[in-house]
Amino acid sequence: MPSLGAVPVPEFLFPAGGKLGTSLNVTVGGKLEPLPVGVWTDHAGLVFKATTNSGVFSASIGADVPPGPHLVRFYNADGAAEPRIFVVGTREEIIEVEPNDDFRKAQRLDKSTVVINGRLEKAGDVDSFAITAEQGKWIVAAVDCYGLGSSVDPVLQLLDERGVRVAFNHDTHNLDALIAWPVPRTGTYVVQVLGFAHPPASDVSAKGNAAYVYRLTVTTGPFARTAFPAGVKRGTKSPVTLQGWNLDKATATQTVDATLAPAADQLLFRPAAPTGDLLWLGLGDATEIVEVEPNDTPTNAQPVAFPATLNGRIGRPGDVDRFAFTAKKNERFNFRVRAAELHSPLAARLRVEDTNGVSLVQQEGGDGSDPKLGWNAPADGTFVVAISDMYGNGSPEHFYRIEHVAPPPHFTATIPTHAFFVENGKTNEIKVTVTRNEGFKEKLVLSVKGLPDGVTAKIPEISDKVGEVKLELLASAEAKAASVPIEIILSAPEVRPPLSRAASFSLRGTDTRGDKLINDGRVAWLTVANKPAPPPPPKKKK
Numbered sequence: 001m002p003s004l005g006a007v008p009v010p011e012f013l014f015p016a017g018g019k020l021g022t023s024l025n026v027t028v029g030g031k032l033e034p035l036p037v038g039v040w041t042d043h044a045g046l047v048f049k050a051t052t053n054s055g056v057f058s059a060s061i062g063a064d065v066p067p068g069p070h071l072v073r074f075y076n077a078d079g080a081a082e083p084r085i086f087v088v089g090t091r092e093e094i095i096e097v098e099p100n101d102d103f104r105k106a107q108r109l110d111k112s113t114v115v116i117n118g119r120l121e122k123a124g125d126v127d128s129f130a131i132t133a134e135q136g137k138w139i140v141a142a143v144d145c146y147g148l149g150s151s152v153d154p155v156l157q158l159l160d161e162r163g164v165r166v167a168f169n170h171d172t173h174n175l176d177a178l179i180a181w182p183v184p185r186t187g188t189y190v191v192q193v194l195g196f197a198h199p200p201a202s203d204v205s206a207k208g209n210a211a212y213v214y215r216l217t218v219t220t221g222p223f224a225r226t227a228f229p230a231g232v233k234r235g236t237k238s239p240v241t242l243q244g245w246n247l248d249k250a251t252a253t254q255t256v257d258a259t260l261a262p263a264a265d266q267l268l269f270r271p272a273a274p275t276g277d278l279l280w281l282g283l284g285d286a287t288e289i290v291e292v293e294p295n296d297t298p299t300n301a302q303p304v305a306f307p308a309t310l311n312g313r314i315g316r317p318g319d320v321d322r323f324a325f326t327a328k329k330n331e332r333f334n335f336r337v338r339a340a341e342l343h344s345p346l347a348a349r350l351r352v353e354d355t356n357g358v359s360l361v362q363q364e365g366g367d368g369s370d371p372k373l374g375w376n377a378p379a380d381g382t383f384v385v386a387i388s389d390m391y392g393n394g395s396p397e398h399f400y401r402i403e404h405v406a407p408p409p410h411f412t413a414t415i416p417t418h419a420f421f422v423e424n425g426k427t428n429e430i431k432v433t434v435t436r437n438e439g440f441k442e443k444l445v446l447s448v449k450g451l452p453d454g455v456t457a458k459i460p461e462i463s464d465k466v467g468e469v470k471l472e473l474l475a476s477a478e479a480k481a482a483s484v485p486i487e488i489i490l491s492a493p494e495v496r497p498p499l500s501r502a503a504s505f506s507l508r509g510t511d512t513r514g515d516k517l518i519n520d521g522r523v524a525w526l527t528v529a530n531k532p533a534p535p536p537p538p539k540k541k542k
Helices: none
Strands: 009-014 017-019 022-031 039-043 046-049 057-063 068-075 085-089 094-097 113-119 127-133 138-144 154-159 165-169 178-182 185-195 212-219 222-227 231-233 237-246 253-257 266-269 279-284 287-290 308-313 319-326 332-338 348-351 359-364 372-376 381-389 399-404 412-416 419-423 429-439 446-449 455-458 466-474 480-490 497-502 524-530
Touching: 009 085, 009 154, 009 212, 017 022, 017 057, 017 094, 017 113, 039 348, 057 524, 068 480, 068 524, 127 212, 138 185, 154 178, 154 237, 178 222, 212 372, 222 279, 231 287, 231 308, 279 399, 308 319, 332 348, 348 372, 348 399, 348 446, 359 372, 372 412, 381 399, 412 497, 419 429, 419 466, 429 446, 429 480, 446 455, 446 466
Parallel strands: 017 085, 094 113, 231 279, 287 308, 419 524
Antiparallel strands: 009 022, 022 057, 039 068, 046 057, 068 085, 113 212, 127 185, 138 178, 138 212, 154 165, 154 185, 222 237, 237 253, 266 279, 308 399, 319 381, 332 372, 332 399, 348 359, 348 381, 412 429, 429 466, 446 480, 455 466, 480 497, 480 524
C-alpha cells in the first residue's frame, strides 16, 4: 500500500514528446499514488488526462502549441513534483520496437525523416534503426536524452551493411550526441544508440533503465544545426543563413522576425519548412555587424564602431578574427562573447591588442563558458579586439557573437526550489534572491500571483542593496485545501514603462554537463493543506 501524504515522483515520461496536432498515450513512470493526480502544463493547448490504466495519460497536443520543449507537472493534495520535459515536434514520430539490439535485426525506418521515441531499458541495451540512404546525401542522427532529464550519457554510432562502424559521436554542447555523415554509396545503414550512467558509474559499460528515455531524430532530408549570423537585433526582421546538412540553397536564407521579441538575450527560432529545426539565436539591441575576411592580422583588421555586436566564424584551424576600433583615453569597454552559450563548439580566447598585435588584456572561456573582458583604453588611439579558439580549432560551425553594448540597468529574482507548502493557520517563508544589475537603483516591489483564497503574502521591503529577502505566505485557519500554480513577481513600478520579472528556479540539477532542453522554470507551485508537509521523496539510487 502506498504511504499517505506522498508527493508524486514521476521518474520519466514515455514517449517524451509527440507531433503537433496529435493525441497519444504517455506512460508516467515512478510513484504517483495517492490518487487522484492532477497535471499542469505550460500551455493551455497541451492537455494531459488520466486514463483507466494506472500511470497512463492521454496527451492532446493542440495545433496552437508552439513546437519545442514544454514543462509538465504532476500534483496531488500533498504537493507537486518537479516539472518534467515534454517535446512538441513537427516531424513524423514512431515508437521503438524491440528486439533491435543486433544491427542485423534493426528496426527499419520507412521514411526519410523520423523521430523515434525509445528507451534503453536493460543493462547493455543497444537500439538499432536501419535507413536507406542515397549516395551524395548526408545521414543525420541527433538524440535528446540528457537534455530531457534522463540520467544517462548517450552515444550514437553509424554502421554500414557489414556492421562496420563508419561514424561515432559521444557529446555535443551537452552530453547528447549528433552524427552527420556523407553517404559514399547508396545502401542501408544502421544508426545505433546506447548509453552510460550519468553521473558515471564505477564500471564503464552500457547501462539500461526504464527511465533512460530518448528522442532520436534520423534523417536524410534537410536538417538545420545553426544559423549565421547567430543572432539578430530586437525589433527588426533580419535574414539569417541556415547551416546544416541536405539544405536547399533556395530555402537556406530565411527571415527572423524579432519585431515582437521579448526582453531577453535569446530567441527560439523555428525555420520554415522543410527544415523545421528549432534554433536558439542571440538577441540584442545594438547594430549587428558581420565579419568580412580577410581580417586575420592587425594590419587588415576590420574597422568597426561601437556600440555594436560582431558576428563571425573561426572558419578554419588557427584562424584569428580581428576588429579595429577607436577609443578615447580611459574609455571603458565591456566585451562579452556568446558562443558556447549558443551551442557553438568554439572555446573562445578574447583579447585587446594594439595596432602592432601586442596583447594588452586577455580572457579565455572553455568548459562550456564564454569569456567576458572589461578594459579601459590607456590613451587615445586605435585598438584591436581579436578572437580565436583556445586550442587552435576552427570550422564553419565555430561561430560567435562579440557584444559591446552598455547593458541597460535591470534586475533579476531567483527562488531556491520549485514548490512550496503551507499548513492551515501557519506560515511559510520563501527566500527570494534579488539582484540589481548595471546600477539599477529604482524601487523594487515583490508580489505573488495566483494565491488561493485564504492565503495572503507578507511582502518585505527591498532595500537598495542586493541579496536575499524573505517573503512570508500566511494561510488562515479557514483556508481551503489547494494545490495551485503561483508566480513570484519582482516589479519596478516607477519605471516607464513599468518592468516586471517572474522569479526563476533551476531545473538543471546538481551534476550539470551542459544545457537541458529547459534550464529554468518561472511558474512555481503552492500546496495548502490542514496537515504538516509530507517528507521529501527519497533520493533515487544511482
